[in-house]
Amino acid sequence: MTAAAEAPLVSDAKRHVAVTSWKAPAIFALFTVLFALLPLFGPRDGVSTFRLVADASAVIRLPDLVLPSNPTAWVCVVLMAAATVAAAARARAHRPQPLWLITAYVVFLLLGFLAWASAGGTLPMIGLLSGALALATPLIFGALGGVIGERVGVVNIAIEAQLLAGAFSAALVGSLTGTPWLGLVAAMLSGLLVSLVLAVFAVTYFVNQIIVGVVLNVLVIGLTTFFYGTLLNPNSDTLNSPELFPRIAVPLLSEIPVIGPVLFDQTVVVYLMYAVVFVVWFGLYRTRWGLRLRAVGEHPQAADTVGISVIATRYANVMLAGAIAGMGGAFYTLVSNPQFGREMTAGAGFIALAALIFGKWDPIRATLAALLFGFATNLQGVLSVIGSPVPSQFMLMLPYVVTLFAVAGLVGRSRPPAASGQPYIKS
Template sequence: MSGNLATPSSTPASKIVLATAVVKSWKSPIALGIFALVSIVLFGVFGRDGTSSFRLSSETDFVQLPVLALPTRAAGIVLSILLVLLAAYATWLAYRARRVNLWLIVVFALIFMVGFLSWASAGHTMPVTGLLVGSVGLSVPLIFGALGGVISERVGVVNVAIEGQLLAGAFVSALVASATRQPFLGLAAAMVAGALVSSVLAAFSIKYLVDQVIVGVVLNVLVTGLTNFLYSTVLSPANETLNNPGILPRIPIPVLSGIPIIGPVLFRQTIIIYIMYVAVIAVWYGLFHTKWGLRLRSSGEHPQAADTVGINVNRTRFWNVSLAGAIAGLGGAYFTLGSIGGFSKEMTAGAGFIALAAVIFGRWDPIKATFAALLFGFATNLQSVLAIIGSPVPSEFMLMLPYIVTIVAVAGLVGQVRGPAAAGKPYVKS
């Protein structure tokens, strides 16, 4: 009997078949297909005649680039065909259970945006440099907030209170900079204010084990009410002395600021934006290339394992959540010191929640979250530019555009994501 039994060792290797699970994700192909269909309808069926012009240079650039002119209808048709081909390629990748790479989504988004801008600016001139400069400016608080969100969630605490941290930073920076006439003191005060808000979040969620989302929502409401009250009772009666910090001057970097498009967008900015460049690189390098980052990420992924190797998980979480709030507070300071020149009620207007969406869209990575925040800032500024040039797009739709981009990006294009395993879960040492 035993001689007739086939053992694993007697089975030919060629007949051994390893079954593997094939997972097909259709989320990205469906999203790309919908946008390809929209492009056909918008650029083809409802295509516009005329010429779309794009001004690529500003007066102070070293080299003056010629105005780029495109025939609107023909450009729309060609770009629609390219979008259909990319959507078909993404569908083929999904059918073969292969991942739709990020580069494909980025190229698709750029082509769709060029087509949309051509269609919307038919018969007008689109100031590309101004559009991008404004987009970077509107993205600054989102980037600072997203960096704070990445740090906080990587260490294991869901930071819904980014909105409150931005608002607290905006209020305190305006007050301190106006009272002392020292904008750098205003920046430092904004960091302290953001850190104080986030330390309350850390204390309640880490020490008292209160639900982190609930604490974040409550803090947002608290900071909104408190700043509104103080604005009415303190700032408004003494507006010239306590709410007049001024706007930080732009500091052009020699040579680099004269490069067409890139120069005005990146190297002709205020000190807060230059600090933002350093912060993005520092957070990315610190998270993935230092012992600090390893301890931080281990506390958010597997706190039990981190505890066994001697890491004080709760202390690590508390101080890093406070650091995250300090970074977000700098984003709040940009509203008052880098953009508007004073504080007004609820001036952040939901920027903290869009920053939180950028964290998810960026897969909890500082660099990717930065690009996501730039995308949302671009969508916000686009509504203003199209309104100025007289676009036929309804103003109500343009007001909705940043939030539509947020929903589509998170729900449609980001694909399946997994945040830090222990985010939102308090750690109790056994």
């Protein structure tokens, strides 16, 4: 069967229904007003310095970017207001909000907030962005796994379980074998195993997918906590001390100012993340595999009619999604931390789930959403170091506030795959 014969199963247009929504303009307006209160009632004197090099050994050295704190904040307020007006005009014209407009608004908000919060201090931009990428990497793997699972019709609430199982297995196997590569493979297999259990109950036995995912999260947390206390912790030198992946600087690319040290002086796991994002995006929209996957997630009866095995397609792709999420779990114990810790993923699977919803079940958008959440998480630590006046309690809740508003407002109105969460019973 040719791809052309299968094409009618999924519309050539985007899956998302362009419905008039005033959510984005409303959220834009709310954040613009709230942010304007900072320079209005809490003006900061002095300048903010943005350091654009990591150290003095950089081949290409850029001068520090010095901006007047309060004026910069007001300029950003004006730009945010302009973006709000543009969003309102598009909503009034029944046009969807483009990704570039949302991105521009977020950039204006972040620049203005950083300029206001860092008055009199110096922001190390390389460290801030590198830390954001590190925190976002497991979220991206988890979000991509969620995108594949939901696009094929299975709600993957068990991302947290797949990340945690991957982190545990990577630490254990990496310690036993002495090589992080086998630890990475073990993490993928663990994530695959968790997703296989999800597929068995959800696809074969028609159990509610949300319930199965929640139960798997609780089960894996319990199992890893038990084995950590009885196996890894008492034998940490031999069973919980994996070798970490080294950083590998890409020649020439790593010397590009600002983005070079952030994107191209990373570990193998991060480079694999770049590749996985591209492969999932390309495969989803440009290959027969992606066409069949989307057909099964949108209209499984029609897919079955033209000879696509719905059950086999769901099984295969749910397991693929679990393996990808498992790679994100490996990042915790093979890159960022040399030991496995109890519940060390700390709810990252649920943030990844929010990222894929914010990203409208699209790999690129979900990746950008995960990067935003990673940046918000890392920002709290950086601002506390430079002595920002923002209360530490607010900074601790910032990532979750961003998640809440992103899912509730900035995403606008969209719909998941039509058959997501629905068991397929062959008639």
